[in-house]
């Protein structure tokens with residue numbers, strides 16, 4: 752009985768982790784970083800999950816303020832975002848190669 756519970760916990764943990772690794776990042780260019788407001792302006796390509804069929808420039812809130820330390824205006828990036836209470840929140844951001 753105990754062993755079954757452990758196996759289930761491990762399987763659940765794995766299936767929870769896989770989607771975040773498999774998730775495709777969106778290409779973008781940083782237009783502006785506003786660290787005091789916790790915001791970043793990103794010009795990005797289409798994002799199907801938000802029904803953004805065309806590229807656009809928009810302001811995102813960042814999940815963690817420290818994420819803004821690694822990016823500067825003009826830099827090419829890859830990012831992921833989610834919609835929280837009507838706001839687009841960047842959950843992941845990294846420099847594009």
Ligand SMILES: [Cu+2]
Nearest residue numbers: 803807808809
């Ligand atoms: Cu957009």
